[in-house]
Amino acid sequence: MTGAQLPALVRLRWRMVRAERVRVGLLVLAACIPGLLCAAVIAGQLAPRSRSFDVTVLGPTAFLGFAVLSLVAPLAAGGGNELFPPEQLVAYPIRPATHFLESLLVAPLNLAWMSQFVLLFGMTSFVTGARPGLGLALVTTLIYVAMVTVAGQMVAWALIGARQSLLGRRAVWALLAAIVVTTLIVLQVHLGYRVLDNAPTRPAVSAVLAGGAHRYAAWAAGTVALVVILVGCLWCGPRICAWALRRPGDRTRFRESRVERRRPMPPSPLATLVRVDRANVWRAAPLRRGLLVLAVLPGVVAATAALRWDSLVLLPALVAAGAGLLYGVNMFCLDAGGATWLATLPHPPRLAVTAKTIVLGETIGGSCFVAAIAGSVRAAGPITVADIVAMACCLASCTAVVLATCLRLSIRTPHRADLRGHRDTPAPPAAMAVYSVRLATVTTLIGLLFALSAHEQSLYACLVLASGLVSLSGLSIAQSFRRWDDPSVRARVVAAVSNG
């Protein structure tokens, strides 16, 4: 039955993409992926070989990084993203295996996953060099990518299932604490590089290298081992997913029935709306979890790697795009059905959109700030005024640009999204993929410009660039506000977010 369910869901999802230009855009985006992989392989072949050994040594770390990402991404999404929100499928007998496979299917619709996949392909090509065994090495990398992605989904479902009870939550927190403490100890005694050099991904990298060096027995042994693990995970994954979905889930029910403390009335209508919107963000499980992952994880990774200050400047750029994707690309979905009621209250239309803009700005800026602070704890090298200014300018610019883009997208293409369940996203998977490419491309470019300015120690360039970007974003926000003044635009947004 699973074999029939998944294609049916995919077909329905595809039919629900109504606009022809969006369909064409998605097909073009999909067609770019093989092209990107080929480009990575060619770049790996053409790159100068002088640092081939260094990159080979970094192989296990890069493969480990991909494995961590493959676990964190579905974990942050509550087991993995879905083609349809669960409440839209309650009337259908969807099997857990279908849930598991659809999560796997949409896993590549994640810019971080895709970019690291391309990077691993390029790295494989580079370390293998122009040898006939390149094909074998690439096959091993491909199987590794598939294996860790399936394993990541499986482990994420296991953790999600465990977290449905108090004991399970305590166990997961204890595990997390143990990992953090171990990492701190390893860093404190300067064993970081040794641990990474002996990462559990070494056998996979060895198999890749064996393929490139025509050591067929070693290649076959390593690759077959990966295939066996992959098949094992594919067998276990749906069963663990079924177990997790069967768990009663006391957490959600507790949160939805707990009593919230009454607080004094804020002084103004704007402050009242801001408070409601803030509560809407912090009381939503997927948003709370996403913010935690976004704000803390990149900063901890940067701190662990002890990045240089001019590289650390990139951090706010990466976090800002992720924060915008949490709900900002469809910010009015926070109100869900309440949007209809809100629209009947006598207030200037700009008041509600201003409140949402303020709260989204806080979310993006706050996440970037926390990540930057966490990352700077162990930053390498002496800090200069130019580094601090570049970091602050990058944070302000990325926040402003992402805010302006999110506001524009929210008004132009609103979607119905409850953001109630752990796996809920503010927009359908394909739309999220397009949004993530759009936001991440812009913020990465901005981050690179500021990193370059910091590297050149150019205060003037940072300030000019930030002024320009913040001003342009301000103009864009003002334009979106003017669009919001149109009653027919507001009616369309309210209808979309409240009724779907």
Add this chain to the structure above:
Amino acid sequence: MVAHAPATTPAHVETIGLRVAFGPVVAVHSLDLTVQPASAVALVGRNGAGKSTTLRVLAGILPATSGQVMVAGVDVTRDPASAKAHVGYCPDVGGLIPRATPWEHLALAAKLRGLGPDWKERASELLDLFDLVGAADRITAGFSHGMGRRLSVVLAVLHAPSVLLLDEPFDGVDPLGVDATLRVISEARDNGSAVVVSTHLLELAAAACDEVVVLRAGQIVAAGPSAELRGAAGELRYRTLLS
């Protein structure tokens, strides 16, 4: 067209040639509706007859494609903010911010409507009437459908509006909630408000309202005293009108 109060009293709700189109689909077609103060009118009709769309236009959420819409003497198209100050609206579905509590909804409504400090007393009375006191500080995402409907009615009547618009207020509501809704409709009418109720429940429409307007394909096909639609004969007549 409905007239209940003396002809000299200006109507609280008046639509003249109201037309609402969503692209090629015309939801409301040249609708002329008048509701006088201190009267209650039920809008009945099949699914897609244009009842909810009409109420959304009156509430200022949906702009009319053409025609004139007056609420409490204010042109909804020209001055929607003033019109909204006079209106209390209970939407047909949802209508609640999922992660806000009923008390936070009430506080937001009080602040945006500029109500005085006595709103808390009124809110507490209404929550008590609709048996929601125990759930006043729980987020609404965990509410049952009926609880959500009851809270939507509370939010619509908090400021004692001069125009009360209730879209399917009895849908999924228990008998005590229905009694509470009938009571607030009756009180609103006694206080001089114009009430418009959209429902599929003919008996409750007749119990709540003085007049019934039957819509079909966005047009009024019949209007008259609600007593005419009571009982088996009324039911038969209504079914004939629908078909």
